[in-house]
Amino acid sequence: MAPSRRTVRQYVAAFISSIAVLMCGSTIGWITPIIVWFKGPKSEIPMTSDESSWVASIIELGNFFTPLPSGILVDKIGRKPCLLSIAPMYIASWLLVLTTRSVFVLYIARIIQGFAMGIVFTVLPMYLAEIAGPDIRGTLSTFFQGMFFTGIQIQYCIGPYVSYQNLAYISLTFPVIFLATFIWMPESPYYLIMKNQDVEAGIALAWLRGEDSVVNVDDELKAIKCSVADEMANKKSWTDVISSKTDRRALMIALIVALSEIMSGITAVLTYASQTFNSSESKAFLTPDEYTIILGFLIVFSTVFAAGQIDTMGRRPLLLGSSIGCAVFEFLTGVYYFLLEKTDIYVSKYNWIAFILISAYCVVLASGLGATVATVQGELFPANTRGIASAVIATSVTILSFFWMKIYQVISDNIGIYLNYFIFSACCIISTILIYFLVPETKGKTLAEIQINLVKKTEKIETNDVILEDISTINSIKNEK
Template sequence: MFRSRALFRQYFAAAIATLSVMMAGTSMGWPSPVLRLFKENPNHLLPNETFIQMTSDQSSWVVSIIELGNLVTPIPFGFLVDSVGRKPCLLTTGPLYIISWLLVIFTKHVYVLYVVRFMQGLAMGIVFTVAPMYIGEIAGAKCRGALSTFFIGMLNTGILLEYLVGPFVDYDTLAYVSLVIPVVFLMTFIWMPESPYFLIMKERDLDAKKSLYWLRGGREASSDKINLELYNMKQDVEKEMKLSFDFMDIISTPANRRSLLIVQIVAVADVISGMSAVLPYASSTFARTEGAWITPDQCTLLLGVLVFLSTFPTAFLVDRTGRRPLLLVSCFGSGISQLTAGTYYLLTENYKMNLTPINWLPFTSITCFAVIYSIGLGPLVPTLQGEFFPSNTRGLAGGVTTITLTVISFLVMKMYQVIIDHYGVYLNYYIYSVGCIVCGVLVYFIIPESKGKTFAQIQDELNSHIAHKSKRKEEKKQTKIEASNKKAEIERNNKVENKIEA
């Protein structure tokens, strides 16, 4: 599988780092089995004949309040990641998840669940800001795309774990299973190297060389190649760090502004597709299908398995087909799938049509959406986030991206149940469909390809695009001036001729 020790070590470090993403996945997948069991059989869910009473509105808060926590940490950690390092920031997520799962185990009240979900959101904000940066900076240019897919792969693994275990164990056991992941993360990630880019930024060249030496295979690595890569890294970092940086530089310089626009378009497409609401409400949504061929829990479990499996071809495709084709297929394919699911629910719930012969359609449509999402929109937000921002803005710009994801995700998750109560579940899927198609059009016209390019090459192309655009604008302006002057000259000549004739 691995052509060299260097490749193995980069994959291994990325896998350990993304255990933090798996922790986030468990917190995303946890509501689906838990909320449905609260509604259907609460005494089975909790020991000692106790249960947590929860209204429809409270359940929507339990699902969505995680995004409020996710809103708090990205900007502070966007600064901290450049002062204390990528590794220490990522390590702070372990204790937050450990405490949150212990609260789930030892307390049984809906308001404590609000606190739990908020804490998990705090940790998720750190993970989504720091993990893509760490993975992008430890990876070589040729395998960066594949390593970046670890993010969505481990996220889906965490979700799948909850779907696999949740229907078959009680409330406390599910929390104990979830607790194992942050414990393993803390025990393993502490031994991983810090990002060589960060160490160079802090002028710790010897530590950067040690980090790069380990990541590129240790004794197997050529000393000349290590020194050359380290030299190129230093050149890139020095070039980027020479630029004075404050918060407004994210939007004030043309290249940074374009980078931010590119990543925000993909981030918006990621969330407006509806995945953040589809997963936690999966069991409840599938339960709406009358006469379904399998149970809602089986549907949810199969959905989780297919989403998980779909991440593997992505790791193969992202550095072969490129980012743009996968994004386009994902946007338009997701839009069609969501439109199909929405139409089914519109006809069955609002128009009371009997569609029992095709009651497999909503599960098939939602599963197709989830799989198509997982080959493009899901994995490529962290990939592009790690690629398009220069070193001096990467931390803070990553925080801004996480906030974009969080705000829209909170609205999508909170409004899912509200829209169902007032209009019907179909409208959610129609909104997601329109959002996907609009974002697909934006991807086609705005987002460039970054496959196989170094950070420096990507920044050079962004700057050359800006320069080319400015040149074209100047040429158009000059053409207009020349045309205006020519027109004025013709008018003057005509006036002179008219006077002579008169």
């Protein structure tokens, strides 16, 4: 969807705010081109295989601690200040990388990066959903995943060809750029209305909609005020995210979508991509790093494709097609590596097959599951629980990401790469079933309409349960007679 006068500033705000998640992708992708170097004879920071896996995965330890505090603070101090707070964290972490040659200090730098990542994954989906109009909310929300993968790709492209020191300098520029640009972006109109700052909310909304006067957005501003007033009227405590039946349903749906992406193994696959492509002993057409660069470009292009389709095709078709495709391609990848590692069949000379299969998996994931996670997370929750719900989802994703990033290396070393992909494939099959039966379509609906539909769906289920219970009671009485 081409930006119009009314939407161009929304795209600008979405792009600049999403530099935050580009930094997250950069910290994830940073380890990929240098993980083999860490374990090599020329490493300035010599590491064992176990230590390198900790450098890769310990970022998720820091990511575990910040979602819940930021989920609370986001409703107290705002979306914009929370996002701005990550810039000093990233700057400090890259300065540590530049000045250290110690594995232990590197652990600390990665944990700090994890702190920042936890804030971004909690707050940015909310910000993107709240600044966007309903007709382009899905598209703007895909900036989250698109910029995340772009951050990874930048490291894939630059990492193999520059020194360890220069790679850290390049990575340091991203938080500086973010701090210099995002400070000029508006706060979320939803947050400003929550804080009874109606004038500021009108100004922010008019800017986002490309209007010269607040009067021109008066109808939308009134609709947002009514929606926030209804949602905040029921506010009791942050535990409403699980005490309300509607919110429990929303949380379940969002967790299914978010955890389906992680259970497919994407963080581990991308982190260990160069190492995986390096597992074959035969001469390849390209180097492992070159394969990884091509893989990164395919993922970024797939996310761009999804951005153009999510508000046209809808969320459910993309989710279902993506999870089925991931299951198929990961199963075939597992078959290839099983033949390579556990049989005498000579498949090393066909290592391009592994690249094609892993690339196909990443493409279909980026086109569906990856592109819709932030959209669904930002859409499903009312104003009074949006922050804490995002925190719960981010924490759950963190725990699962840490598990897969650490266990991937353990399974590869002790059993074989193939088992990782068989497990990922099985998880995708389960995800497909859950998505089909439980995840609704939200295309083209306002945030208020989504809440109304969730309430109606919950009440319908409860009504059906009551009817079934009454029928069961009547049948029991008849049987007794």
